[in-house]
Every structure is written in structure tokens, then in C-alpha cells.
Amino acid sequence: MMVRLLRRAAVSLVVLTGVLLIGFLMLQVIPADPAVAIAGPQGTEAEIEAIRRHLGLDQPLIVQFLYYLQRVLSGDMGHSVINNASVSAELLRAIGPTVELMCAAMLWAVPTALALGILAALRRGGIIDRMVMTLAVMGVSIPVFWVGLLMIQFAVRTRAFPIQGRGGPLWTLDGLSHIALPATALGLILIGPIARMTRTTLSDALHADHVRTARAKGASETRVVLNHALRTAILPVITLIGLQIGSLMGGAVVTETIFSWPGVGRLAVGAIIAGDYPMAQGAIIFLASAFIIVNVAVDLLNELADPRLGART
Amino acid sequence: MKMQSLPAPQTTAPLLRVDNLSVSFRTDHGPLPALQGVSLGVSPGETLAVVGESGSGKSVLSLALMNLLPPTATMTADHLSFDGRDLASLGQRDKRALRGRDMAMIFQEPATALNPVQRIGDQLVEAILLHDDMPRVRAHTRAVEALAATGIPSPDVRARAYPHQLSGGMRQRALIAMALIHRPRLLIADEPTTALDVTVQAQILDLIRDLAREVGTATIFITHDMGVVAEMADRVAVLYAGRMVEMASAADLFDSPEHPYTLGLLGSMPQLSQRGAPMLPITGTVPDPRHMPPGCHFHTRCPFANGTCETVRPQLRRLGPARLTACHYAPLLETLGART
Numbered sequence A: 001m002m003v004r005l006l007r008r009a010a011v012s013l014v015v016l017t018g019v020l021l022i023g024f025l026m027l028q029v030i031p032a033d034p035a036v037a038i039a040g041p042q043g044t045e046a047e048i049e050a051i052r053r054h055l056g057l058d059q060p061l062i063v064q065f066l067y068y069l070q071r072v073l074s075g076d077m078g079h080s081v082i083n084n085a086s087v088s089a090e091l092l093r094a095i096g097p098t099v100e101l102m103c104a105a106m107l108w109a110v111p112t113a114l115a116l117g118i119l120a121a122l123r124r125g126g127i128i129d130r131m132v133m134t135l136a137v138m139g140v141s142i143p144v145f146w147v148g149l150l151m152i153q154f155a156v157r158t159r160a161f162p163i164q165g166r167g168g169p170l171w172t173l174d175g176l177s178h179i180a181l182p183a184t185a186l187g188l189i190l191i192g193p194i195a196r197m198t199r200t201t202l203s204d205a206l207h208a209d210h211v212r213t214a215r216a217k218g219a220s221e222t223r224v225v226l227n228h229a230l231r232t233a234i235l236p237v238i239t240l241i242g243l244q245i246g247s248l249m250g251g252a253v254v255t256e257t258i259f260s261w262p263g264v265g266r267l268a269v270g271a272i273i274a275g276d277y278p279m280a281q282g283a284i285i286f287l288a289s290a291f292i293i294v295n296v297a298v299d300l301l302n303e304l305a306d307p308r309l310g311a312r313t
Numbered sequence B: 001m002k003m004q005s006l007p008a009p010q011t012t013a014p015l016l017r018v019d020n021l022s023v024s025f026r027t028d029h030g031p032l033p034a035l036q037g038v039s040l041g042v043s044p045g046e047t048l049a050v051v052g053e054s055g056s057g058k059s060v061l062s063l064a065l066m067n068l069l070p071p072t073a074t075m076t077a078d079h080l081s082f083d084g085r086d087l088a089s090l091g092q093r094d095k096r097a098l099r100g101r102d103m104a105m106i107f108q109e110p111a112t113a114l115n116p117v118q119r120i121g122d123q124l125v126e127a128i129l130l131h132d133d134m135p136r137v138r139a140h141t142r143a144v145e146a147l148a149a150t151g152i153p154s155p156d157v158r159a160r161a162y163p164h165q166l167s168g169g170m171r172q173r174a175l176i177a178m179a180l181i182h183r184p185r186l187l188i189a190d191e192p193t194t195a196l197d198v199t200v201q202a203q204i205l206d207l208i209r210d211l212a213r214e215v216g217t218a219t220i221f222i223t224h225d226m227g228v229v230a231e232m233a234d235r236v237a238v239l240y241a242g243r244m245v246e247m248a249s250a251a252d253l254f255d256s257p258e259h260p261y262t263l264g265l266l267g268s269m270p271q272l273s274q275r276g277a278p279m280l281p282i283t284g285t286v287p288d289p290r291h292m293p294p295g296c297h298f299h300t301r302c303p304f305a306n307g308t309c310e311t312v313r314p315q316l317r318r319l320g321p322a323r324l325t326a327c328h329y330a331p332l333l334e335t336l337g338a339r340t
Helices: A002-029 A034-039 A045-055 A061-073 A087-122 A127-141 A144-158 A173-205 A209-217 A221-258 A264-274 A277-305 B058-066 B092-098 B120-131 B136-149 B155-159 B168-180 B198-215 B226-232 B250-255 B260-266 B307-311 B332-339
Strands: B016-025 B032-042 B047-051 B073-076 B079-082 B103-106 B186-190 B218-223 B235-240 B243-249 B317-320 B323-325
Touching (some): A034 A045, A087 A127, A087 A173, A144 A173, A173 A221, A209 A221, A209 B120, A209 B168, A221 A277, A264 A277, B016 B058, B032 B047, B032 B058, B032 B243, B047 B058, B047 B226, B058 B073, B103 B168, B120 B155, B168 B198, B186 B198, B235 B260, B243 B250, B243 B260
Parallel strands (some): B186 B218
Antiparallel strands (some): B235 B243, B243 B323, B317 B323
8 A cells, every 4th residue: 555655656756747847848839938028018139138048048948947847846936927926826825716616616516416327327217317418418518618608698697696706705605606606617517427427337336246135135225225336336436536626627727717716727827828937837737736636646535445456556 | 828837846834935937027129038937935944956057047036036136027926925925915125124034145156246345244244233133243243253153264354354355265155154144044045156166165065054954944056057956955946948847856856857958957868878878968058038949948959859849838747746847758768768
């Protein structure tokens, strides 16, 4: 178990370095010169050159990358070229709202999707099953931004919900009404995959031998489904939820932008549009690292839930 | 085409009795008959073996008796009683109360029949607490005792193990412990040794027989292995393509099988062939249940079949006080001896 954990950590580190490299290179090929941007429209050639030297942009790429690595590792992700704000500080401020939004989305979407999947599996081929699966396909096929725009349209007409920004803390009505629409839009991403996976694994598990054994013991059908079938069927679903956190982050970028939610996603999009080189890099690295860490966490969770995995080392 | 139903030959009052049991499965291509007109009974303390090839319907029979058929199955029976109670009239709750307590089952695949993510001990504790009200700690002690009774070494350690940490033989012992924990009056064992090594097989058979004897349970033993039948059975029912073709005491069956299919299962025909003649295996496979041949379902594979067999289905006939067969030519020795 410990060995596995260390190996996972080592692999993650390699992946993370790769992410840093890609993030670094991606912004190299963007046809926007940060030195020009910083110097502004009135900047002279000499000024631009000085800024370039100051930022290390005159060095070979590999040297730039190593410097960059060193700075990131020491927690310094540079400063915004737009307003000179510290990237790390801006990110720290944006993490809270993003985590809040993602948690809110999962909080309603995961239980709903599980319930829908279970219902569909128990009534496989029935009307409920077909309705749930139609919903699931719709959830997968309709892009978040479209749902978000529809919701804004609805909110503007009915004046039922605020459509922009973050309200007070979540335990206040203001906070809840502000997060309602973005969390709903974002959560829809999860419904389809999770419901489908639950339906498939549970309806397989319902025919499994050990579930028949549970029935032969005289267990009630509720007990058979919840304690035996679902207990094994849930394992791939946990993995899937973990993997979905990735697309949830992607969705968060879009959702935050549409609803002006002050999170990492909006920070990233804003920085990219403004050509804010260090800020965009920081946000991308943050999103990627979060994705990698979540995956490791899901692996661990799976191991706890499935005793068979721990034995494989 | 309903088969005439003969009451199962019986000496004492049966614990379980079923008359004219039929099961069919709903499929996309119409109903698929799996069992047709099977009647049998088993008395306390008796071991009834049900034999047949794959596809003969023997597993379906065991699931039908336990009321564990999947929802796609339809089951009909003229009579189905356990200990004098009509099972058809019982509600789900009452059937559940019988299941696991009075009627227990051991399955074929110990590798998959146990819950993979639950400790062995917890699975036994669940089985105990489903029918007995007692503190969890006491149930656990009882679970460990039950494991010990099956000869599992260091049962307290095994109780904390997960199924994948045990060998196949130990898993089957755990399943046997679970099935017998309430000292059931009827035990249905569906090929409990098929998935095991031959040496372990013998130990498991001994274990089932000893424990069943100790508890005084009636046993229905499903198998395709005539060696196991010889080892375990008092009486034998032979199934072919969903119908019972022969029923006899184990001694009679081995001594003078009266259905050519039984002969084939026994693998040789010592009474009919010359000394030193080659053995006569059953050729071909079980016919597709959707396209059963007319007449006797076995005629396509039967070495003795003639015109009658291709058109007229033989009914179960009584040959002796505890002896039934469904062959036109029974008793075989007289008829065929005269013919050849």
C-alpha cells in the first residue's frame, strides 16, 4: 500500500512536470509578446528590450523553463502583466469560489445521478429507465454554455435568481441564490455519465452470483440491492466520479465565465484573453495539478472501498 | 402436450414435494422452456441426486425450489409444498423467512458466490442476524464456530479475511458453513464441487454428508458427475432437456439403468455389450430447447431409437415401487435383449 502510494506520487510528479512544460510551451507559441504588452503602446524599442531581459525572455527556452520551474517550486508564479498583482495571491483568492462551485454542483448532481441510475437499473427496460437514459444523453450532449445561457434567459425574465457573481456566504439566502444557477448548470455535466454507469454496473451486479447468495440467505430485496449489489456496483462509479472531476473543472471554466463567478476558471479565461502571460500559466498549472491530485485521491478511495485492489501490490 | 403427472414414489412423508413443475424463460424469441412437468419429493434425512448434462434444467430446478428464479422466468406447478405448507400461498416475506433458515443453498462457484468486498465473518454474521435476533458479538462467535465446524484452519483469522484471500476449497467451506448455520431442514447443493480440485472435492463431499447427517437435513444434490452420485445419493432423478427421464434408488440406478440416457451418463453399458467391447458414450449435444425433436427428445442421440421414438413421446412409467422411467423400451434388458 505504502509502496503503491509512493509510486503513484512519483508518477504524478513526472506528469506534473510535463504539464508545466506544456503550459510553458503553449504560451510560447501564442503570437503575443508579453514584453510589448507590458511596455504599452508608447513603449520604445529599448524599453521592450529591457523588459524582455528583465523577464528572462532573451534566454534560450530550456533556460527559461528551468528558471520558471525554480520560481514555481518556491511558490512564486510571477506577477500579472496587467495590474502587477501576484499570481499566487490571485489564485489563492480564486480557489475558494471554484471549489465552492464544484462542490455545490457535485452535492446535488452525484446523489441525483446515483438515484436515477439505481431506479433505471431496477426497472431496466421500463419507462423510468428510458426517461432516465434520455435525460442522461441530453445531459451529455447539451453544452454547458448553452444551458447557462438558457438559465440566464430564464432568470432575467422571471427575476427569480441573480445571474452574475457570487453572493454572501453559502448559508445566507443571498449566497444560495447566487450559486443556484451556476451550480445547476455545472452539475448537469455529471448526471449523464454517472447515471449511465450506475445503471450498467448495478444491473450487472443484480445478476451476480454473490447477490443470489444474499437472496438465498433470506435477505430482503432492499438489503440485497443496497448492501450487496450496490456495494460492488459503486466501485467503478467512484472511479468515474473522480475522472469526471476533470470535465467538471473544464465545465467550471465555462460556467464561471458565463455567470461571472470569481473562480480560477474565469481568472484563466480572463488572463488568456488579456494576454496576461504569467496569470494564465499559473491558472493552467493550478487546474492541471488539481486534476492530478484528485486522480490520486480517487485511486486511494477505490482501494479503501475494494479490498481486492490493495492485495495486488 | 402436457405430460401426465405421476406422483413421486415415496415411502415416508416428504419434506419437500413438487408436482408437475414447469419453468420457462421470457426471451426476445418467445418463451424458452427450461423445465417441463417435473415431479419429485425429498424426505427428511434423505439425499436426492438430480443428474443431467449442462442444459438439462437441473440448476433451474434448484433455483425454482428456492424461489430464486430471475424475473424473466415463469414457473407453474400443480403442487409445491415444504413441510406441509403450500409455498405458492406464501407471501414474499414468509418465503424469505424460510429461505436461509429452513431451506438453504450451496452454489457452484465459490469464487463468485461470496460477496467480494465483505469479510467472510461479516457475511456469516449477516446470515445469522437475518433470522436470529442476537447481539452482533455473539453472532460473530457463532460464525467462527460454524467456520471451525467445516474444518477451516484458524477460523478466527479467516473470519476477518476477504474471499479473495482464501483458497477455493476454503471459500466453499465458508459457503457451506453459511448455508448450514441455521441447521436447515432442506439443503440444495448445486454442483458444489465442480469448481474444485479432485482432492478437495472429496473432502467437501464428506463435509456436506457429515454435516447434513448431523443436522438431519434433507439434501437435493445437483450434479453431472455419476461418481459424486454414487458417493452421496440415496435416490437419483435423471433430467434430460428439461424433463425427468428416470427416477430410481441409487442402488437400482447403478445396477440396472432403465433409460438409455442414464446408460450414457454411466459411460458404459456392461449389461448389454460383450465383455471387452468399447464403451458407448452419448454422441451429439442436448437439442436446442426451441427446436426440440418430436417424439422422444432423446431419440436423436439414442442408439436404440426406432420409428416409434421419432413420433411418440414416452411418458414416465412406473417400473417398480420407487422406480420411474420414460423410455418405450423399459425394462431395457428384456426388450433390447430380445431385439438383438
